[in-house]
Every structure is written in structure tokens, then in C-alpha cells.
Amino acid sequence: MDRISPNEFGHRTADGTTHRTYDYTAYYGVAFECACGTLHSLRPWMEVVSELPLFRFVVACPKGHHLTLVKARWDRDQGVRALYSELGTELGDKRNSTVGIEFQAGLLEAKTGRSWSLEETEAFMALHQDAAMQRRRAGAE
Ligand SMILES: [Zn+2]
Numbered sequence: 001m002d003r004i005s006p007n008e009f010g011h012r013t014a015d016g017t018t019h020r021t022y023d024y025t026a027y028y029g030v031a032f033e034c035a036c037g038t039l040h041s042l043r044p045w046m047e048v049v050s051e052l053p054l055f056r057f058v059v060a061c062p063k064g065h066h067l068t069l070v071k072a073r074w075d076r077d078q079g080v081r082a083l084y085s086e087l088g089t090e091l092g093d094k095r096n097s098t099v100g101i102e103f104q105a106g107l108l109e110a111k112t113g114r115s116w117s118l119e120e121t122e123a124f125m126a127l128h129q130d131a132a133m134q135r136r137r138a139g140a141e
Pocket of ligand 1: 035036037040061062063066
């Protein structure tokens with residue numbers, strides 16, 4: 001696994017989507033190497049931050065300070081399912097974001113083609129969270 005900075009991790013996973021489309025049920029209980037340095041078994045409650053093409057996904061460490069890009073492989077002839085860790089990062093200060101402000105800055109940079117300061121990213125995230133909350137509130141009425 002390549003261990004890189006949160007910002008670089010954001011750049012390299014920027015083609016991911018937060019919309020979950022993969023079926024993980026076949027991989028529950030399968031171990032993967034987490035960026036925190038230990039093995040975790042994939043569980044239904046774990047936070048999948050984004051999904052990338054070819055059944056790759058970013059999963060948050062249950063301890064909350066690492067992200068790992070994992071590729072799911074299913075050898076149908078052997079009936080073996082495995083999870084390969086490709087990239088990992090350690091998040092710094094989590095602040096207002098659930099997945100790290102530096103990671104978010106990297107995502108935004110890759111998506112917009114310009115650089116984002118941590119302050120600017122934090123303001124954007126706060127706005128985004130407000131909007132999501134208002135949508136949720138509106139939907140509940
Ligand atoms: Zn971990």
C-alpha cells in the first residue's frame with residue numbers, strides 16, 4: 001500500500017462518487033490492511049467515503065483517523081474473495097469534516113483545477129453541510 005498525504009489522497013480518489021452502488025455483502029468479514037497499520041474485517045457499519053470504478057472504494061478506519069483505498073477482487077473459479085489495499089492516508093485534525101479537511105481540499109483541487117486553502121475548504125464544507133441539513137429538514141416536512 002502506498003501511504004500518501006491526505007491532500008494527495010483526495011487528488012488520487014477524486015473520480016470517486018459518494019453515491020453507493022456496489023454490493024458489499026459478499027465481502028463482509030473479509031480482512032483488509034488499513035492505513036492505521038492493522039487488519040480490519042469489512043463490516044456493514046463501516047463508513048464507505050466514496051466509490052471508484054472497478055469495485056474500488058475508500059473506507060474510513062473505525063478508529064477515525066485513516067482512509068484506505070481498497071480494491072475488491074473476486075476469483076470466481078477459486079471462489080475466493082479478497083480486498084487489496086492500494087492507497088492509505090492518515091488524517092490530521094478532523095475539525096468540522098467527518099473525513100478530514102486536507103483530504104477534502106485535495107478532492108476539491110482535483111475537481112476544480114485550482115488550489116484550495118484549508119480555511120476555504122472548511123467554509124465550503126460548512127456551507128455544504130448547512131445546505132444538506134436544510135434539504136433534509138425540507139424533506140421531513
Ligand atoms: Zn484502521
